Amino acid sequence: MAALLGDERATAVDELLADLIQRELVAPRSERRFAGEHEYTFRHALVREGAYAMLTERDRQLGHGLxxxxxxxxxxxxxxxxxxxxxxxxxxxxxxxxxxxxARRALMANELTAALTAVDRGITSGAEGELAAELWATRTTAEHMMGNHAIAGSAAAEAMRLSAPGSLNYCRGLGGMIRSALFLGRFETLSPAMSQLLAIEPTNETRGELVWAMQGVVLSLLFGKGLRDMAAPILERLRAIAPGAAEEDPMSAAEMHSTRAQWELHVNRNPEAAVLQSQAAERLLQLAGNRFNQGFAAGESAMALMMLGAFEEAHARLLHAVELAAKDSVCVTFCRFLRCCLLVEQGMPAEAVTEAQGALEAEKARGQSIIFHGFENVLAAALLSSGQLDASERMLVAAGAGASGYYWMDTEARGIRASLLLARGQIADAIRESEEVIALCRSAGVYPLRHTATLLTRAEALHAAGDIDAAKLAIREARDDLLARAACIEVPAYRESFLTRSPANARTLALAAAWLDGARCHDRAITAGRSPPVV
Structure with a gap:
């Protein structure tokens, strides 16, 4: 009131407030929001609304501005x-x-709808230049988090158009464009985006966004195209610009750990190392107050724990990830995909079928993306595991298995198809398909989750074809690969669960013992060398 009427009328304001208090229209607030200030509140909302309605439009505008x-x-x-x-x-x-x-505050709190509302109101208010670019960049991130990757890509282009090359919002937009390419399979945009990215010299202001963008490039090259050798120098560049001390920039340090977790799981094939990297990322994201990415890190940790056969821990991490994530966000969808994978690994294919079918229906509205193809694959695998061979084949055909354009999803789908062919008794086709997938993974140096299962399928198909010598060679190769990986796992309980609880791993060891010489696989796992396996 004093601001409205001026300091010279402060005494009159005090008298008016005293009168209003006596008439029980307003009351002093017991809790103060601003130190050294006396604060008051209307006793009833109707009184407040009535007083507001008595103001002229001009007075309301003036009052709000003051x-x-x-x-x-x-x-x-x-x-x-x-x-x-x-x-x-x-x-x-x-x-x-x-x-x-x-908008940025709501984004960090996982309040995505509120963030987008604030963006819209900011743009409508007449934001220009870098401020408008900031709003469009925030829209990019929020739309990605909600799984609307095409909209996010358009917003990213607008952020880049409105901002100066190399600026903070330009880098945010560039990172968003790279994420759109990853999720939508538009990898033709990746090369120019990489050139733009590598031409930018990082500053303290832009470093975090550049790290996020480079992570998107690494993941796109690995999972989208299977280009490990092209991704490796980008990872080194990422390491070079990431902060030396985590407390300097916990977000950037977390992105670095998250990227290394994916590299450990899908290139080095060391799930224990991937767990450690994901957990480090999660701790830093908690420090940074970023619940959304913290949820993703928890999900990534769950994936690696599943590969270790630590199913109960994986389930707990998925529940935690969903608690952190915004409702209906892409993080929840990611966790739902991992839950389907976990159900298949635990020998619960019927539950996995139900979950995956429901998820596919929900994802249709968002259009096809890398996660959509993931649900198609896991549904086909679950149907196969439950003995529904025809339904599994229909799913693979409908999904265009092996032809989605995503390296990681295509190798997964072809591995499932090889197992399906074996189950159908199409032995020669199963041998050919599994050998092609194995050769493709060796060449790329990037391995899908089902790679061990594909090695096993090849061995069983060769055995079914009567080529016993080739089958023994194949199962020996699969066993030696498995034991070399197990030797890299330091925690004994994880090493044991890795070898005995994963269905493909346990069957590989059982067949190796039966077909070869009854080798004591667990003893070999403990004494094997620690060099990463070459498959």
């Missing part, structure tokens, strides 16, 4: 409150600035 200015000086902590006052006060530029801050 209130916003006072709150801004006083240090109002909620940017949405300031944005609301300036917007109603007719100060579009100031409103847009606070809407941008409100």
């Amino acid at each position: 209130a916003g200015a006072w709150l801004e000086r006083a240090g109002e902590p909620d940017p949405a409150v300031l944005a609301e006052h300036f917007e109603r006060g007719g100060e579009g530029a100031r409103a847009a600035r606070w809407h941008a801050r409100a």
